[in-house]
Amino acid sequence: MKNKFHVPLLLLALACTHTVNAGETAAEDIPKYVVEDGKVDKATFNGYRRYHGTCHACHGQDAMGGSFAPALTESLKTVDYDTFVKTVMEGRQATASGGAVSAMPAFANDPNITKHLDDIYRYLAARSDGELGAGRPPKLPKPKK
Numbered sequence: 043m044k045n046k047f048h049v050p051l052l053l054l055a056l057a058c059t060h061t062v063n064a065g066e067t068a069a070e071d072i073p074k075y076v077v078e079d080g081k082v083d084k085a086t087f088n089g090y091r092r093y094h095g096t097c098h099a100c101h102g103q104d105a106m107g108g109s110f111a112p113a114l115t116e117s118l119k120t121v122d123y124d125t126f127v128k129t130v131m132e133g134r135q136a137t138a139s140g141g142a143v144s145a146m147p148a149f150a151n152d153p154n155i156t157k158h159l160d161d162i163y164r165y166l167a168a169r170s171d172g173e174l175g176a177g178r179p180p181k182l183p184k185p186k187k
């Protein structure tokens with residue numbers, strides 16, 4: 043008789059820890075970039091490097107778009123963080139019409155991307171917000187201790 047109550051209580055406890063809707067990252071947990079006088083923090087710089095290691099092949103130099111894929115500087119004005127992560131992890135079939143076969147590959151099995159996805163997001167958000175120009179950004183000096 044006693045054991046009967048354990049499962050519902052556990053579920054209730056779990057439900058209570060979820061203060062945000064499923065799949066929605068709380069605003070304070072969304073990765074932030076630092077840009078000062080055109081200089082970026084380490085994480086955003088890493089995002090720049092990782093983006094230009096893989097994504098640029100389709101999404102273009104400086105995220106400005108290519109013949110294969112949309113400009114992510116534009117996309118990130120409407121695509122939120124959770125959708126961004128989901129799209130990169132799972133990929134997406136082409137939605138654009140016109141007969142061209144183009145799709146967003148899934149990167150869930152690529153640690154070169156999954157480990158650095160937040161940094162890539164930081165870089166793209168900075169570009170999309172107009173805070174960071176094109177080209178290789180200089181790094182901010184390391185914070186002094």
Ligand code: HEC
Pocket residue numbers: 093096097098099100101110111112114117121126129130134135136137138144145146147149155162
């Ligand atoms: C092989 C080419 C290719 C590569 C490499 C690629 N993408 Fe894509 N990506 C696409 C295409 C094509 C689409 C548009 C799919 C569609 O029509 O909906 C897309 C769509 C997206 C979208 C959604 C854009 C929107 O406006 O909804 C995001 C975000 C994205 N890609 C991020 C990335 C990131 C980050 C990387 C690097 C880790 C990357 N992509 C690498 C081809 C690529």
